[in-house]
Amino acid sequence: MRSVNTTQETLPSTGIIGHAGALALLDRSREAGRLAHAYIFVGPRHVGKMALALYLAKSVNCQGEGRPPCDVCSQCRRIGSGWHVDVQVIDTSSEGESDEDKTDKTRIGIGKVRELQRQVSLRPYEGVCRVFIVDGAELLTHEAANSLLKSLEEPPEGVLFVLLATDETSVLPTILSRCQRIELSPMPTDDLAQTLTSRYAVQEENARLIARLSGGCTGWAISAAQDDSVLGARIDSLDVLIELADSDLEGRFQYASKLSQLYSNDKQGVRDLMDLWTLWWRDLILTWAGQGDVATNLHRNDKLEEQSLRYSLDAIQMFIKRIKEARHYLERNVNPRTALEWLMLGFPEAQTAG
Numbered sequence: 001m002r003s004v005n006t007t008q009e010t011l012p013s014t015g016i017i018g019h020a021g022a023l024a025l026l027d028r029s030r031e032a033g034r035l036a037h038a039y040i041f042v043g044p045r046h047v048g049k050m051a052l053a054l055y056l057a058k059s060v061n062c063q064g065e066g067r068p069p070c071d072v073c074s075q076c077r078r079i080g081s082g083w084h085v086d087v088q089v090i091d092t093s094s095e096g097e098s099d100e101d102k103t104d105k106t107r108i109g110i111g112k113v114r115e116l117q118r119q120v121s122l123r124p125y126e127g128v129c130r131v132f133i134v135d136g137a138e139l140l141t142h143e144a145a146n147s148l149l150k151s152l153e154e155p156p157e158g159v160l161f162v163l164l165a166t167d168e169t170s171v172l173p174t175i176l177s178r179c180q181r182i183e184l185s186p187m188p189t190d191d192l193a194q195t196l197t198s199r200y201a202v203q204e205e206n207a208r209l210i211a212r213l214s215g216g217c218t219g220w221a222i223s224a225a226q227d228d229s230v231l232g233a234r235i236d237s238l239d240v241l242i243e244l245a246d247s248d249l250e251g252r253f254q255y256a257s258k259l260s261q262l263y264s265n266d267k268q269g270v271r272d273l274m275d276l277w278t279l280w281w282r283d284l285i286l287t288w289a290g291q292g293d294v295a296t297n298l299h300r301n302d303k304l305e306e307q308s309l310r311y312s313l314d315a316i317q318m319f320i321k322r323i324k325e326a327r328h329y330l331e332r333n334v335n336p337r338t339a340l341e342w343l344m345l346g347f348p349e350a351q352t353a354g
């Protein structure tokens with residue numbers, strides 16, 4: 001288990017952007033003394049699931065004045081900085097006790113859940129409520145999920161479970177049935193752009209770009225607003241992917257080889273790149289259909305126009321499907337280089353003019 005890492009998804013002091021409905025629901029339940037023992041927050045990556053989990057952890061432990069969380073008392077501050085002993089995150093990088101946990105870094109194995117259960121039985125050390133955040137409920141192995149289920153079925157007093165899931169369909173149904181489900185949706189990009197301008201002093205045009213590229217996922221948008229290199233890296237990565245259209249098979253295979261090396265130590269990084277690429281091809285469909293003004297990657301409008309003339313709609317759709325399949329192969333532990341070369345072999349042919 002590790003302590004909370006707050007760099008990506010929390011805000012400096014004022015709380016959370018958007019998700020008013022979820023916040024109101026949690027506040028009302030807490031005030032009425034009717035918080036569930038276990039929640040599952042469902043939504044896309046970077047939408048703000050971890051921020052909401054920390055909000056809840058602070059709310060139940062806050063000792064400040066007024067309506068919790070105050071964000072200034074020592075409980076709130078320690079939770080926010082990741083030092084609170086009673087608020088624990090279990091994820092794929094957590095320490096587990098079994099060999100399986102040490103070898104498979106893509107899953108949350110039984111050893112990690114056993115460690116969680118050992119801690120569940122302890123009394124709160126510095127707060128009043130122990131909060132266990134499972135970041136990636138869909139990544140629990142079958143054995144780990146079944147073991148966690150036992151804790152969810154008989155939750156000890158003063159313990160709160162918060163499960164976070166990006167892919168709800170891969171969560172064991174019996175786990176889902178034990179948790180109160182709260183869905184977090186991306187924020188409308190216009191609202192998000194406005195918030196970035198007013199709260200983070202991002203210049204208007206940049207705020208619109210960040211909001212659009214984030215797809216309404218506030219976690220990514222905030223990190224991009226606070227750190228220029230985040231936006232720069234995304235733009236650079238996309239440019240490399242765009243250039244592949246002008247490359248030959250050898251160039252594409254070289255890129256596949258680079259990606260497969262990256263995959264061995266940064267799986268999520270490769271998944272993100274494939275999502276980015278999918279978005280690009282979706283933008284090509286929009287541009288092809290004359291709706292380029294709602295494309296995500298509007299900043300590369302020149303290339304969208306150019307490439308949308310180059311491929312047939314069928315070819316674009318086929319390649320989107322192929323990216324999805326390649327991703328699937330990677331998740332199923334097919335040799336990364338083989339899977340990525342297979343993807344490149346399916347790169348669409350340009351239509352001949354006339």
Ligand SMILES: [Zn+2]
Nearest residue numbers: 062070073076
């Ligand atoms: Zn507080």
